[in-house]
Amino acid sequence: MRRLGRLLALPGLGLLAGGMLFFSAVMAPLVFTRLPLAIGxxxxxxxxxxxxxxxxxxxxxxxxxxxxxxxxxxxxxxxxTILGTLWSWFWLMPRLDAWRVAGNEAAFARGHDVSTWVFGLEVFLALLLLIREGAKKS
Structure with a gap:
């Protein structure tokens, strides 16, 4: 079981941190700088x-x-990260969509700020643990 644990723990964490970084640092900025807001x-x-x-x-x-x-x-x-993702996906995202459709820009902006902070905290924690794990291996 330890072998399976080693196979899953650090690679899973690396994929998590890498995917989250790619989305926030590459995909989202690219979409909003290259596409009109109505499409992006x-x-x-x-x-x-x-x-x-x-x-x-x-x-x-x-x-x-x-x-x-x-x-x-x-x-x-x-x-x-699992808890934050579930909360964002199933609680916050439907509300963000409803606020956007209703034209409630203030509520949408606040909700978007919260979602950005939650995601940022998740990325930060994943990177912190990844760096810590890497430092232990050296």
Whole structure:
């Protein structure tokens, strides 16, 4: 089981952090700088369920791997990401869509800020753990 844990924990964490960084540093800025808002907005909204599913899978693999290794504290980072992703996907995203459709720009802006902070915290924690794990291996 330790072998499986090693196979899942760090690679899962690396895929999680890398995918989240790619989305936030490459995909979202590219969409909003190259496409008109009327096209970019709906396009990026269709990407969120894919991103959220990716985060759930990679964070789940990483958390499971850390648990198999008996490293419950390390499993907290992907665990927090799982909780944040589920909350964002199934609670916040429907509200953001409703506020956007209703033209409630203030509520949408606040909700978008919250979603950005949640995602940013998840990326930060994943990178912090990844760096910590890399430093231990050296």
């Amino acid at each position: 907005g709906p396009f990026i909204r269709t990407a969120f369920p894919v991103l959220y599913l990716y985060c759930l899978i990679t964070a789940g693999l990483s958390a499971f791997g850390y648990l198999l290794l008996g490293r419950g504290r390390a499993a907290l980072v992907p665990g927090v």
